[in-house]
Amino acid sequence: MTTDVLSEVLSAIRLTGSVFFDVEAASPWVAEAPPSAAIAQAVMPGAQHAIEYHVVVSGSCWISLIGGEPFEPVQLREGDIAVIPHGEPHAVSSAPAMRAEPDIEAHRRPADESCLPFKMMTGSDAARDARLLCGFFACDVRPFNPLVGSLPRLLRIGRSSSATADALLGQIITLASEEARETHAGAQGFLNKLSELLFIEAIRCHMQTLDAQDTGWLGGLRDPLVGRAIALMHAAPARAWTLEALAAEAGASRSGLAGRFSQLIGYPPMQYLTRWRMQLAARHLAERGAKVSAVAQLVGYESEAAFSRAFKKFSGQSPSDWRSA
Incomplete structure (x- = not known):
């Protein structure tokens, strides 16, 4: 159930991956990355948000988040993966707390991606x-991405979560390492898909570290009651859900579901449903030839006017303006 919901969200938010740098370093060394917002359009044209990641193929290094709340440098060892979900500036180096001048131009995506x-x-x-x-x-x-907001400032995944995770991550890293060294036809597309697998596995490993007290969307997915409620809404987003109907199918009282859902997710179930509908609508509106009236029905609105009001209230744009953009 949880995996299906996660897959749906990854599809709805149009996750794509790219391997950009194959770095070989000799100590002492340091590379500093600017905020992803400053380079998102250069590295991933058309992207709303860019998340940087680093895979340590061999050796070790340190990663430090720069600015914002104080953050102690973290050591990364061979086989470790570091993901910076919120696009904070950071430095990767051979020793902790080293700094360098970011090179914006180095992050510009070439016209020839080969x-x-x-x-x-x-x-x-x-x-x-x-x-x-x-x-x-x-x-x-x-208009709604429940996943990114639930992730920590730095997501570090070491190859020690479980034997299964170790084996899978090891295989992905080995394949990516070998492919990056070669110039086979289709290599970039292959690497891009491997990086997406890497992200999914990193999220799954992170979920295994959460406990019953962890809040946020991923914590909610792991919770038996809240996870069932989220899965039900995702399975039938256009259904005329009420809190009573959702609680009954999830196997809880209205107050029990509402309380637990708000505790973990941060807002009530019906607000979550509206937000998820708006994300689905945004994806449908981006499709060629999409009609606002048809999209409204797909996400559970009988009235195009009611859907348009809800979409504009949530996204700041009318459905037609969103579609044009």
Whole structure:
């Protein structure tokens, strides 16, 4: 149930991945990334939001988030993955707390994508002691993305979550490492799909670390009651749900479901349903030839006018303006 909902959300927010840099480094070395908002259009044209990630293929390094709330540097070892969900500026280096000047131009996506990933050598003239694959995930954050907001500032996944996770992550990293070194036909497309798998597995590993007290959308998915309610709404988003009907099918009282849902997700079930409907509507509106009246019915509105009011209230744009944009 949880996996299906996660898959639906990843599809609705149009997750795409890209491997951008294949870095070989020799200590001492440091590379600093600017905020993803400053480079999102350069690295992933058309993306609403870009999420940077780093995979340590060999050796080790440190990652530090820069600015905002204080954040202690984190060491990354071979096989570790670091994801920066909210696009904060950060530095990756051979030792903690090193800084460098970000190179905006280095992040510009080339017209000929066959040259990706960029091969980079950095650091001293000594023997290379670390190799990283670095890239971006692009996704929509408007009008509603429940996933990104539920992630921590830094998502670090080590190959120690479980034997199954270790094996799968190891296979993905090995495949990506080997493909990045070669120039096979279709290599970039292959790497892009591998990076998307990497993100999904990182989210699944992160979910395994959550406990019953963790709030947020992922915490809600893991909760038996809230997870059932979310799955029911996702299975039939156009249904004329009421809190009573949802609670009955989820196997709880109205007050029990409303209280637990608000505690974990942060707002009531019917508000969640409206937000999810708006995200589905935004995706349908982006399709060629989409009609506002048809989209309204697809997401559970009998009246086009009522749907248009709800969509504009939530997104700040009318459905027709969103479609044009």
